[in-house]
Amino acid sequence: MGNTNRDVWVFIEQRNGKPADVSFELLSKGRKLAESLKGSLKAIVIGSGVKKLAAETFKYGAVEAITIDHPALEHYRTLPYSRILNELVEKFSPRVILYGATVIGRDLAPRVASHTKSGLTADCTDLQISDVKYLKQDYADLLLQIRPAFGGNIIATIISPDITTQMATVREGVMRLEPLDHHVDGKITEYPYVHDPLDELVKIIEQHRQENKVNLKAAPIIVAGGYGMGNKENFKLISDLANLLGGEVAGSRAAVDAGFIHADRQVGQTGVTVRPKLYIACGISGAIQHRAGMNESNKIIAINTDPDAPIFGVAHYGIIGDAAQIIPMFINVFKQKLR
Numbered sequence: 001m002g003n004t005n006r007d008v009w010v011f012i013e014q015r016n017g018k019p020a021d022v023s024f025e026l027l028s029k030g031r032k033l034a035e036s037l038k039g040s041l042k043a044i045v046i047g048s049g050v051k052k053l054a055a056e057t058f059k060y061g062a063v064e065a066i067t068i069d070h071p072a073l074e075h076y077r078t079l080p081y082s083r084i085l086n087e088l089v090e091k092f093s094p095r096v097i098l099y100g101a102t103v104i105g106r107d108l109a110p111r112v113a114s115h116t117k118s119g120l121t122a123d124c125t126d127l128q129i130s131d132v133k134y135l136k137q138d139y140a141d142l143l144l145q146i147r148p149a150f151g152g153n154i155i156a157t158i159i160s161p162d163i164t165t166q167m168a169t170v171r172e173g174v175m176r177l178e179p180l181d182h183h184v185d186g187k188i189t190e191y192p193y194v195h196d197p198l199d200e201l202v203k204i205i206e207q208h209r210q211e212n213k214v215n216l217k218a219a220p221i222i223v224a225g226g227y228g229m230g231n232k233e234n235f236k237l238i239s240d241l242a243n244l245l246g247g248e249v250a251g252s253r254a255a256v257d258a259g260f261i262h263a264d265r266q267v268g269q270t271g272v273t274v275r276p277k278l279y280i281a282c283g284i285s286g287a288i289q290h291r292a293g294m295n296e297s298n299k300i301i302a303i304n305t306d307p308d309a310p311i312f313g314v315a316h317y318g319i320i321g322d323a324a325q326i327i328p329m330f331i332n333v334f335k336q337k338l339r
Contacts, residue, residue, distance in 0.1 A: 006039030006141070008096040011085070012057060012065075013104050014047050015076070015209075022100035022172040024060050029127060029175040030098055031061035036129035037095060037141055042066055044088065044097075046081055048074035051188065058186040059179050065186060070193035075207070076104050080199040082111040088191075089116045093164050096143050098127075101169035109169050119160020120167040121145035123269060125174055125292045134161050143168065148269060152288040173217055173273030174292075214248070214264045220277045221247030224267055224294070227254035228283025228304060229323060235260040237327040238282060244334050250274070252284045268293035282323035286311025303327070 008030045013020040027043065034041040043057035043065040054065035068084050089097070089112060097112070099105035101123050113120035126146040132139045142159050143166040149156035160166045216222060223245065225238040235255070242249045251261035253268055267274055269289040279297035284290060286302070286309055294300070295314045302315035303323040312318040319326055 005093050005095055006034075006037040007042055007092070007094045008034040008037065008039060008098070009042050009044055009066075009094045010057075010062070011097065011099045011105070011108065012043050012045045012053065013076075013100050013102060014045070014050065014053055016074075017047070017049060017053060019053055019056065020100055020102060020104075020172070021177070022102060022105075022170065022175075024057075024179075025172065025175040025177045026098040026100065026170060027057060027060035027062055028178040029170070030096070031178075033096060033127060033129055033143070034061075039095060040064065042094070044085065045069075046073055046084055048072075054188050055186075059183040061180055061184055063184055063186045065188045067188055067190050068193050069190060072195065072199070073193060075204050077199070077202055077204065078107055078111065079201060080196070082108055082115070083196060083199070084193070085112050086115045089118070089165060095141070095165065097165060097167045099167070099169045101171045105169050109167055113167050116165060117163060118165040118167050119145075119163045120169075121147065121158045121160075122169045123147055124168045124170050125155075125269060127168060127170070132159055132161065134159065137161075142166070148288040148292065152269075155288065171269070171273060173275075176275075176296075212264060216248055216250055216265065216267065216272045216274050219248035219274070221245050221280075222250050222267070222274055222276045222278070222294075222297075223247050223280045223282065224250040224252065224284060225255055225260065225282045225323070226252040226284030226290075227258055227260075228285065229255065229260060230283070232260055234324045237324060237331075241280070241327050241331055241334075244331055244338075245278075247276075247278070252287075252290050255284075281311050281315070282327060284311055285309045286314065 010026045012023045043062040045054045045067045099109045128144040139161045145158040223242040229235045250267045269292045273293045277298045281302045300315045301317045302311040303319045
């Protein structure tokens with residue numbers, strides 16, 4: 001490959017100067033990857049008035065923040081952002097680049113990967129650095145891009161052995177946010193914005209954004225229901241138990257598809273990743289995609305009629321039975337305790 005650069009870059013997504021949580025989560029993971037590679041962790045910050053944000057990345061281990069700061073870059077636009085990042089990648093050839101699997105990350109990452117002929121895997125649930133023997137050839141320090149595949153029936157480990165730069169997108173909450181006790185004394189390196197007429201092909205006329213009113217990530221207790229709850233009436237028991245415990249209501253992908261609960265409350269690989277103190281899974285079989293979103297909960301209680309349901313493999317306490325009958329028992333016991 002001939003690439004001696006062992007650096008890990010994290011694209012820092014921001015809107016109006018406010019960073020996306022996933023970017024700092026990726027800095028925390030990127031710090032570990034950079035240590036494995038014996039390289040440096042660097043943050044890429046593009047926007048307007050982003051110097052303060054660039055300095056904030058040092059709290060998560062970045063030793064350098066590469067910034068392109070200009071009023072024309074205040075709002076994300078595909079053409080200027082991808083052009084700038086393409087130029088940086090071609091100039092420095094980092095070993096790894098990480099993006100959040102957000103609306104912006106999903107738009108930006110494939111354009112950079114295509115232009116720079118880099119490898120890219122979407123929606124990774126784990127990232128590791130390892131030596132790999134592939135087709136009788138040894139490759140040192142490859143990025144293992146790990147994610148469920150084939151409808152969640154297997155966990156696939158994807159590699160990009162013959163390319164210079166390896167890229168991955170990761171959903172919010174998948175990687176643990178781990179700020180340092182003492183932030184790094186990093187440096188901010190500013191690169192000038194050079195206008196290109198093509199940047200103006202797309203103009204932002206208006207923006208309308210609605211903040212998500214559900215914050216499952218912050219909930220200490222989550223009661224989640226699956227398709228096994230049977231119907232909307234039974235699913236109301238999930239809300240009753242959550243309200244009694246002072247927790248939040250969540251659901252599996254199957255429950256969302258069945259119309260039992262809104263997609264904002266979906267836990268799993270295609271939803272939200274959570275780490276509550278208590279997670280009660282009711283009528284959830286526990287497919288790989290769902291377990292990827294909740295298996296790091298401090299305590300997991302699972303209720304399911306199938307004794308072989310995969311959810312029991314990650315549960316600390318398992319109850320075999322019909323959740324529609326067991327939840328009212330839970331509610332009754334808690335009400336007695338709360339008297």
